[in-house]
Amino acid sequence: MIIVMKPNAKKESIRNIIQIIEGKGLTAHISDGKEVTIIGVVGDKTKLQDQNLEISEDVDKIVPVTESYKLANKKFHPQPSVIKVGNVTIGGEEFVIMSGPCAVESREQLLETAHAIKKAGARILRGGAYKPRTSPYAFQGLEEEGLRFMKEAREETGLAVVCEVTSLAAIESAVKYVDMLQIGARNMQNFYLLKEAGKTGLPVLLKRGLSATIDEWLNASEYIIAEGNPNVVLCERGIRTFETATRNTLDISAVPVIKDKSHLPIIVDPSHATGVRKYVKSLAMGAVAVGADGLMIETHPDPAHALSDGPQSLTFPQFEELCAGIRPLAELMGKKF
Amino acid sequence: MIIVMKPNAKKESIRNIIQIIEGKGLTAHISDGKEVTIIGVVGDKTKLQDQNLEISEDVDKIVPVTESYKLANKKFHPQPSVIKVGNVTIGGEEFVIMSGPCAVESREQLLETAHAIKKAGARILRGGAYKPRTSPYAFQGLEEEGLRFMKEAREETGLAVVCEVTSLAAIESAVKYVDMLQIGARNMQNFYLLKEAGKTGLPVLLKRGLSATIDEWLNASEYIIAEGNPNVVLCERGIRTFETATRNTLDISAVPVIKDKSHLPIIVDPSHATGVRKYVKSLAMGAVAVGADGLMIETHPDPAHALSDGPQSLTFPQFEELCAGIRPLAELMGKKF
Amino acid sequence: MIIVMKPNAKKESIRNIIQIIEGKGLTAHISDGKEVTIIGVVGDKTKLQDQNLEISEDVDKIVPVTESYKLANKKFHPQPSVIKVGNVTIGGEEFVIMSGPCAVESREQLLETAHAIKKAGARILRGGAYKPRTSPYAFQGLEEEGLRFMKEAREETGLAVVCEVTSLAAIESAVKYVDMLQIGARNMQNFYLLKEAGKTGLPVLLKRGLSATIDEWLNASEYIIAEGNPNVVLCERGIRTFETATRNTLDISAVPVIKDKSHLPIIVDPSHATGVRKYVKSLAMGAVAVGADGLMIETHPDPAHALSDGPQSLTFPQFEELCAGIRPLAELMGKKF
């Protein structure tokens, strides 16, 4: 942590800051510059948590030097994490595709989808039973009934299953049926929910919030890991920008940045990122080439009549085509698919 | 709802769309343009909810014509709503200032603050008992103990009290102690929480999400109102943009836009919007002049040692000065303060 | 300037950095932290301009300590600048309203507008003769003929006149006719144009770029001032964000931030910021209350037939009403209007 003083800061102000630092058992290193004085703080900066030095007299700004997330930080855990979901591993050699409908609508729809995506190459079935929708008048999900269909699909196909949870009640139901919990973009900073998901010990798919920085995203993962649950997979699904040609803007750079800063695996969801079916395949290809560990792709037996996110869902033939395109590319990238 | 066909759309594709529309008992109005054909849909468009016409053949795009929120919409409720919180009214003639610490830290801190802000002119005491913090290692709040202090402060001063809730458990506790529930920016689209807050019947202060459009914000309020609870007050607290000179960017235009689109009252929180103490007063002045119904201002007996958001909190003398500046301005705007 | 080393940086890497710093005649202050080493650089950092230390081995990041703009910086010029435009002063006691049509369309339109805005209280006439338009098929301006009308309007009314310039040729024409040059948002980082505008010695109204940070904006002003022309007035006119209810998002916080960081005057343009006529007045009120030195408001004798930006232009009665609202507010803020 570095404290930058204002130009012409009074000696007394500087002395005062040093006293606070030393009073907490830390060491202050002073650099008297031509224009400004800067003070480096050496030691455990959490001891200064109840000292808002930025509003002390003559302080210009505080510059943090280390990241606030520790458990998700590659600096302290250099080996990439490999997360086990059912019998699938994410973050290792496998390239993993999760697929399925935005919302579970019926037993038939889900089972039909499960068989189709398995055949094409997907390893994990996704499906929403609790749907966070912008409008209260849109379809809100089948809730526990949807979870039961998920479990049935798992038993029939051997696919692992992942489902979004939006409340403690949903978590309590979901743990009985699914292999992995998903925290959606809108709940990325619902810290209460993160802690509860962490407590279950189940692997958690943590989607990036619409306007979350990568730093905040990793701090959100820290909430889960700090509960003793290191099984976190990150999912980039587009951020909100001024551009309207796509529903969100896929921040594909997040993949190499996460690989640089964290040991957690990261997958990409081009369906939510663009909201437009015709762009999904090429962005999926881009995600593989940039080094992602997997993909999440929305599929539906009849997208024209999907109750949620139909316009971005692929038909089964489209999904097969996507998988066919990805196969040689994943191989080129050294991944098994 | 308007359907714009692609140039050179096949007649059959157009016929197909018309059939779907008429099959739902709606009417289709066709305009054959020089370049494109457009189809206007007349009737209750919710009947088309399970028809994703945008992916039908030869459809270019769908343009919604009416807003998806109804209960919060001024078009169907032209009179401004006046919300009662304890013995205070928001949205009417009063200009209402809510103030207090970001986090309740102790009984003494809260009571001292309550007395100070009351003296300066505030009508509602704010204070966080459940704190959503970016890092799991930061202070997370006193929880129910904090709520008890809030209630005590209310009894001692007569101020109404508002507290943020972050889970169903927090709501269940809060209803026993406070006059108004706050849904924070990070939970604006935690639809589960919105519904539960709606069910309590208590007035709800709904902060705008960091990257929520005004349209999404009004849809979020719709979740609360749809539970039979029309007592919603909106709070603009800054949106996330590329600018870093302030923590967020206060979208002050939201005030006239909300006044134009909705009947709900709106207040402004310049403390969170800027994150910088020295900018709070002038933005508070701006908020009054632009027509806001009130302000939320963070104050603390000793901001340098606040456990949360100290750098943006005002001291009591600073808060008094702010209130003194606002008094003649509120009067000029025709408000009582 | 501070250099933050990576955790476990090799001693040799640190020695290497120190050598580079000392080799340039500067001093390095070392703080050996528990986790990382930081190196403070004391002396004239421009000597390190051709050293990209951030890519040296084991360097984590470089943190600048001082702003790159000097002449626009309040730290080195604490007194607010008062800029003279014709017989008007901006940045002092006067509250100055500039008004007029987006585009000069005809002699009659301009003269009629000039008389109307003068009567209502405006001091400076604006009008575009060179129009930067998104589409090449939209009206592009009357060019030099428009400038002649501006001059005529000045002579008839005594108003000062300001006109946007978009090229060296436009500057060469404009200096013969107007009192102030405007650099538009799209050209804020057209550094060539900034220098040429600077050389004229005429006061320059520098609009903020759509996605320019305040820091970049002040650096842009530095290009003008560095040519020996300190007569710069800044104009906040909205930034680009995800919100679409208004054309841009008025960053009203820019007013107190600029007042804190620079000595240059700042005015606000709510017409371009919102793009919607009905929101202009309340945002104009907000701008006065937040401490702006003036306003730019688009007006037109017949907005419904304006060739550019009609939807955001006020009629003359609307402009009179706006000025009437501002009068007591400006007075309350200690400004003459």
Place this chain on the structure above:
Amino acid sequence: MIIVMKPNAKKESIRNIIQIIEGKGLTAHISDGKEVTIIGVVGDKTKLQDQNLEISEDVDKIVPVTESYKLANKKFHPQPSVIKVGNVTIGGEEFVIMSGPCAVESREQLLETAHAIKKAGARILRGGAYKPRTSPYAFQGLEEEGLRFMKEAREETGLAVVCEVTSLAAIESAVKYVDMLQIGARNMQNFYLLKEAGKTGLPVLLKRGLSATIDEWLNASEYIIAEGNPNVVLCERGIRTFETATRNTLDISAVPVIKDKSHLPIIVDPSHATGVRKYVKSLAMGAVAVGADGLMIETHPDPAHALSDGPQSLTFPQFEELCAGIRPLAELMGKKF
């Protein structure tokens, strides 16, 4: 073009709109909805350019149906354009890499770079002779001397050369030395410059502005093409968002979106998009897989001492490694490299 009336719009208001439309020789199609009336306009909408219908009484909003760009629009030019730059073609079967230093610093630096990038596989040499820099105190380029070195490098290596132009004077010099003009991000809406670049007939590399929508970008290309110069290549180089882990956010979705909306070729510049050397290669891979026609990659013989953008420049060995990675991927995508 569609006009949406307000709920309860007066019949007279609707009649008035219809009269305006018909008065211009266009046809109005009326759809009387349950809630609102919408009016479709059939015919050449440019006839309504001087009618700001959105501010007519009882009009709620105007919805454009067709894009304002025509010459760049795929709808009217379905075949992809292939642009010739020297003896290189962009947009066809070749995958084209442009490379070189951000700024031309010396004859030696440029020639050394030209030979190195040619050997690795690049086809076009880039190098800035006129540098738009945020601060006026940073290196501004060698100007015409730099252009002479570019020409010499072309003659020695056979590479085509591209150079950014920032003024009419720069264009007048550049046409004597280079094969392709570059319009930089900051000048994307410098319409004067676009027109002048268009007039030269030389191919133009048009970088996307930092906050330009894809629609505005295509409109900017329209300025060039409308001068009779169809030789435009687009370059995605990152947009400005809230994320700070990378300098800008690479909007990789722009590649499929442009391919869908326009016939112009598009390349990707991961160097400027991220500003961080270690992320360049994986983003370059992503760009190939997503379907880009080429790349622009900054290289420098000694990035640590580059006068501009050193931290994002690759060394020659790094560039060779990047090209080696791209070779099999480009082939997989059906491109020659």
